[in-house]
Amino acid sequence: MTDEIIMYESENINNILNEFKNALKNVKDTTPLTHCITNFVTVNDCANAALAVGASPIMADDSEEVAEIVDIASVLVINIGKLSETQVDAIRLSSEHANKINKPIVVDPVGAGISGLRNRITKELVENYKIAAIRGNMSEIKAVAKLINLDILNNENNDSAGKGVDVAESDIISKDNLDINGLIVKDLAKELNTVIIASGPIDIISDGDLTFGLKNGDEMMPLITGSGCMLTTIIGSYIGANDALIGTTAACTLMAVAGENAAKCVRENDLGTGSFKTFLIDNLYKLSAKELVERANLFEINV
Numbered sequence: 001m002t003d004e005i006i007m008y009e010s011e012n013i014n015n016i017l018n019e020f021k022n023a024l025k026n027v028k029d030t031t032p033l034t035h036c037i038t039n040f041v042t043v044n045d046c047a048n049a050a051l052a053v054g055a056s057p058i059m060a061d062d063s064e065e066v067a068e069i070v071d072i073a074s075v076l077v078i079n080i081g082k083l084s085e086t087q088v089d090a091i092r093l094s095s096e097h098a099n100k101i102n103k104p105i106v107v108d109p110v111g112a113g114i115s116g117l118r119n120r121i122t123k124e125l126v127e128n129y130k131i132a133a134i135r136g137n138m139s140e141i142k143a144v145a146k147l148i149n150l151d152i153l154n155n156e157n158n159d160s161a162g163k164g165v166d167v168a169e170s171d172i173i174s175k176d177n178l179d180i181n182g183l184i185v186k187d188l189a190k191e192l193n194t195v196i197i198a199s200g201p202i203d204i205i206s207d208g209d210l211t212f213g214l215k216n217g218d219e220m221m222p223l224i225t226g227s228g229c230m231l232t233t234i235i236g237s238y239i240g241a242n243d244a245l246i247g248t249t250a251a252c253t254l255m256a257v258a259g260e261n262a263a264k265c266v267r268e269n270d271l272g273t274g275s276f277k278t279f280l281i282d283n284l285y286k287l288s289a290k291e292l293v294e295r296a297n298l299f300e301i302n303v
């Protein structure tokens with residue numbers, strides 16, 4: 001599939017690939033404390049993913065302590081996968097405090113579009129706080145765009161049929177819908193003044209100015225719960241130690257190439273998705289900057 005997309009040489013791509021080595025080193029050298037307010041389904045996977053890439057995770061979602069944790073953290077990651085009333089209070093308190101003391105916030109709008117609660121909290125977050133990055137699958141990113149009435153969704157026939165926490169079949173990013181989805185991601189990033197990442201068989205990453213596609217990863221990745229949550233956590237750790245666009249692009253590439261390597265181990269040993277998760281953590285831990293740059297199928301989307 002890789003060769004179906006024409007990946008032109010681009011100065012912007014070369015520049016960002018040149019930053020990957022430093023981006024990895026910055027995380028390993030500074031061990032960014034990654035404060036996660038997250039769901040109880042994948043919380044342990046997120047903590048292990050952060051540790052594997054060289055960061056230090058702390059999961060804390062009680063209102064009594066979140067401001068103190070934000071004080072010492074490098075980044076706040078908010079994942080709305082399994083909200084509760086008390087968690088929503090903690091999300092408000094910690095976001096307020098993070099903005100006040102200039103700590104970056106990364107948001108994973110898990111299941112945005114499928115319930116009033118998820119929509120309300122997502123809208124509140126993107127409208128009231130400065131967010132460094134938002135990562136979701138294409139259904140979730142379209143839902144965020146819809147919540148803020150992004151023009152392009154009104155103009156085009158782009159209705160998304162949100163399906164639980166997984167991407168809807170019709171929203172899966174492919175070569176055929178890359179331009180329109182690239183435009184949605186770019187416009188949303190520009191409108192919210194943040195970095196947007198829509199993940200899938202091709203990841204789309206934009207800061208509203210530059211827009212990249214990343215054709216790495218493996219079809220086994222969405223067959224374990226937590227691959228999206230882990231990616232958002234890793235993006236958080238990378239933003240805790242790097243510029244937002246560079247950190248995000250390096251983190252997406254790291255996750256996707258680790259997924260490819262993990263899938264290879266699974267297939268070679270005739271194993272299944274349980275082993276895949278273990279191999280994924282192994283490969284997040286083992287991947288070198290050199291291999292990352294060599295394997296990255298990163299290209300510019302000119303929208």
Ligand SMILES: Nc1ncnc2c1ncn2[C@@H]1O[C@H](COP(=O)(O)OP(=O)(O)O)[C@@H](O)[C@H]1O
Pocket residue numbers: 136137138165166167199200201202203216217218219220221222226227228229231252255256259
């Ligand atoms: N079909 C696929 N082929 C290759 N990589 C994929 C595929 N689906 C998802 N990924 C990768 O899995 C990770 C999680 O993305 P995704 O499954 O979209 O998140 P979510 O769990 O939020 O739906 C990303 O690194 C993405 O690139």
Ligand SMILES: Cc1ncsc1CCOP(=O)(O)O
Pocket residue numbers: 039041042081082110165224225226227228229230
């Ligand atoms: C299954 C599930 N239900 C609520 S949160 C969650 C985990 C979603 O994880 P991911 O979006 O990373 O696949």
Ligand SMILES: [Mg+2]
Pocket residue numbers: 165166222224225226227228
């Ligand atoms: Mg998933």
